[in-house]
Amino acid sequence: MGMIKAYCNDFWRYRYLLYNLIGRDFKLKYRRSVLGVVWSVLNPLLMCLVMWVVFSTVFDMRGGDIVNFPVYLMIGQLLFNFFNEATNTAMSSMLSAATLIKKVYIPKYIFPLEKVCFSLVNCLFSFIALIIVMLFTGAELHTTVLQCLYPLLTLFVFSLGIGLVLAALTVFFRDIMHLWGVFTTALMYFSAIFYDPLAMNNAFLTQFIKFNPLYWYITAFRYTVLFGKPLTFSMIWICAACAIVALTLGLIFFRRQQDKFVLYI
Amino acid sequence: MNMIEINSVSMRFNMAKEKHESLKEYFVALAKGKLQFEEFYALRDVTFNVEKGDFYGLVGLNGSGKSTLLKIIAGVFKPTLGTVNVRGTIAPLIELGAGFDMxxxxxxxIYLNGTVLGFTPKYIDSKFDEIVDFSELWDFLDVPLKNYSSGMVSRIAFAIATITKPDVLIADEILSVGDFLFQQKCEQRMRELMADGTTVILVNHSIEQIERLCNKVTWLEKGRVQMTGDTQTVCEAYKLTTR
Known part of the structure; x- marks a missing residue:
């Protein structure tokens, strides 16, 4: 308990640093681009357009009829992108903060946390694109839509936990950066982004995909936003369990290694 | 009252002959039985106390462990052995502009670095004019820092770090940057802080400056304390050996 309290105190003291770092990332991302912030919405819109064209014409193997395929695809793509961006940027966050942590004392977990928060901000912006597509395709607005905050929040915690582990590992072994890119590519194909696993008539796949936490977050989000169904009991506990396990692992691992970071970067 | 207590602090670094930056290299080295680090003690059994109101100087040749010691006091490194206790807030001026994004x-x-040092945005708002006045950079306020000269960067960094009244100010060779007018200004500012009860630890290669400013000095030699005492005695002894 003492550990958690110390984390919280630190967090409260350095919350302004967190805001400022997020602000810095945001400013630097769009500095000198003509459209600026508009890209936050335009980029996911265009990316999903490409995916939609590819997977509804050339590689049409979505397995059965998916209601409102553009929205189905986009939800999967946006949530996966969030996880991908959050973990990747968190992974290299300690290295890019090297000049800072070598000279000033700052609680180190603030850097992976900042990257995951920044990815969440980007993700929220891309939801504007999702809303545009939903309006355009005439998707219904269901009363369950507010429940989508639950998978989003638990996914945030889950990504933070994974990000903390990766950030600590990368300090000692830079190989992780290359490996993780390969891993996430494989993960992408097993997250049911552009197909419906239940309609694929492949018993192995339908079982196997249940071991992928991302599948659960994405499916839970689709349930509430697209299908208008409330979250099932198994969704609620699996989303929460994955998040708690990942965060606990991340915090413990990161804490045990953090004093050594300065000597290795 | 002791503001800083340094109790038999040792700091060991592993000087990897080859740095293993990838898993493959690491395991290859492990298999060959070559995974040996050369141990290097940057500090060995350093003990001294800094009292409230001291203007404390650290002297020593390059590589004697002065900067390592300052970093341990600032909390950047954890000492391998021994303990360091610091009472109150620290303003670290270890390398100016550490928290800057170019x-x-x-x-x-100013806002980013201020929050790195733990200030609230409101507080920075209220001190903003003072910071810019001190660094004399009103004309360049909206220019990216990468276009600044190094002197300009250190001015602004010094101004931010000393805007608060820290209990302990750690200064690593900062007075050697900037022109002589700015150096005078920095000295002036440090004296003001001292008058308000700040304790200062200063590292400087210019022994004249140490003699002029400090009341107590520790002399480090290859990571060990060679001598501790009042400025006059230590500086005389130090100058005799280095001459």
Missing amino acids: DLTAREN
Whole structure:
């Protein structure tokens, strides 16, 4: 308990640093681009357009009829992108903060946390694109839509936990950066982004995909936003369990290694 | 009252002959039985106390462990052995502009660096004019820092770090940057802080400056304390050996 309290105190003291770092990332991302912030919405819109064209014409193997395929695809793509961006940027966050942590004392977990928060901000912006597509395709607005905050929040915690582990590992072994890119590519194909696993008539796949936490977050989000169904009991506990396990692992691992970071970067 | 207590602090670094930056290299080295680190003690059994109101100087040749010691006091390194206790807030001036992002403007950096040091945005707001006045950079406030000269960067960094009244100010060779007018200004500012009860630890290669400013000095030699005492005695002894 003492550990958690110390984390919280630190967090409260350095919350302004967190805001400022997020602000810095945001400013630097769009500095000198003509459209600026508009890209936050335009980029996911265009990316999903490409995916939609590819997977509804050339590689049409979505397995059965998916209601409102553009929205189905986009939800999967946006949530996966969030996880991908959050973990990747968190992974290299300690290295890019090297000049800072070598000279000033700052609680180190603030850097992976900042990257995951920044990815969440980007993700929220891309939801504007999702809303545009939903309006355009005439998707219904269901009363369950507010429940989508639950998978989003638990996914945030889950990504933070994974990000903390990766950030600590990368300090000692830079190989992780290359490996993780390969891993996430494989993960992408097993997250049911552009197909419906239940309609694929492949018993192995339908079982196997249940071991992928991302599948659960994405499916839970689709349930509430697209299908208008409330979250099932198994969704609620699996989303929460994955998040708690990942965060606990991340915090413990990161804490045990953090004093050594300065000597290795 | 002791503001800083340094109790038999040792700091060991593993000087990897080859740095193993990838898993493959690491395991290859492990298999060959070559995974040996050469141990290097940057500090060995250093003990001294800094009292409230001291203007404490650290002297020593390059590589004697002065900067390592300052970093331990600032909390950047954890000592391998021994303990360090610091009472109150620390303003570290270890390398000026550590928390700066060169792509941001000076205005943005003042806020970023201020929060790195743990200030609230409101507090920075209230001190903003004072910071810019001190660094004399009103004309360049919205220029990205990468276009600044190094002297300009250190001015603004010094101004931010000393805007608060810290209990302990750690200064690593900062007075050697900037022109002589700015150096005078920094000295002036440090004296003001001292008058308000700040304790200062100073590292400087210019022994004249140490003699002029400090009341107590510790002399480090290859990571060990060679001598501790009042400025006069230690500086005389130090100058005799280095001459």
